[in-house]
């Protein structure tokens with residue numbers, strides 16, 4: 001039944017040429033999209049999400065079957081604007097979280113294990129005291145955000161996550177769309193993140209931002225999943 005709803009909605013939207021949901025397929029550097037899967041790790045999950053019944057899988061790091069060895073590492077400047085293309089577009093209501101993790105060596109060799117992930121950006125819903133709830137990324141074909149100026153130079157995984165909430169009122173049925181780029185940061189301020197988490201580990205299927213109802217009553221608050229956006233040491 002749940003997948004019926006999802007596929008029914010999808011079926012209507014597939015008239016736009018979508019195949020099944022969407023992927024984050026290309027890194028955007030200084031306003032320019034790079035090639036699909038050039039700097040973003042390819043994976044074996046096609047356009048499908050990971051559902052919130054699977055919050056302990058290591059696939060939550062960079063998606064199912066994503067490995068770095070086929071992927072190049074993009075030079076980027078701390079403090080610059082980067083992003084991800086959405087292929088073809090976001091057509092669920094949900095929120096965005098972006099994390100980074102410093103690789104001990106090359107980003108291409110890093111599996112994202114350890115207490116290493118820090119949040120750098122988020123897009124919560126727009127609320128107004130229970131009158132309405134709006135998701136500004138609906139229909140988005142790209143998501144852009146600033147890299148922190150304060151971070152240390154080095155190679156990182158840059159992970160975007162879209163958490164679709166249209167079925168989040170069913171336990172385990174919120175949907176995570178995930179992509180990881182490999183980046184080599186220069187020009188940074190040398191700071192270390194003050195708040196890091198492990199992925200998996202940061203999320204649970206019953207978190208208030210993951211198991212919740214966006215429809216009735218219209219929420220007056222929304223608790224973003226995971227840690228707050230990190231600060232950096234001087």
Ligand SMILES: *[C@@H]1O[C@H](CO)[C@@H](O)[C@H](O)[C@H]1NC(C)=O
Pocket residue numbers: 042043044065066067070
């Ligand atoms: C990575 O490259 C290998 C060798 O070309 C290929 O067999 C494999 O399917 C690729 N994996 C992904 C996830 O693209």
Ligand SMILES: *[C@@H]1O[C@H](CO)[C@@H](O)[C@H](O)[C@H]1NC(C)=O
Pocket residue numbers: 037042043044070
């Ligand atoms: C991406 O991975 C899929 C699934 O393994 C594979 O079919 C496809 O050829 C890969 N694309 C690239 C550009 O590596």
Ligand SMILES: *[C@@H]1O[C@H](CO)[C@@H](O)[C@H](O)[C@H]1NC(C)=O
Pocket residue numbers: 050053054057059064
């Ligand atoms: C997610 O959980 C379901 C039910 O336990 C399981 O069948 C499926 O293989 C899991 N998927 C992943 C990617 O872990």
Ligand SMILES: *[C@@H]1O[C@H](CO)[C@@H](O)[C@H](O)[C@H]1NC(C)=O
Pocket residue numbers: 138139
């Ligand atoms: C998304 O795009 C469709 C088709 O252009 C449009 O009908 C719909 O109103 C848009 N939704 C939002 C929330 O912008």
Ligand SMILES: [Cu+2]
Pocket residue numbers: 006021092164175
């Ligand atoms: Cu869906």
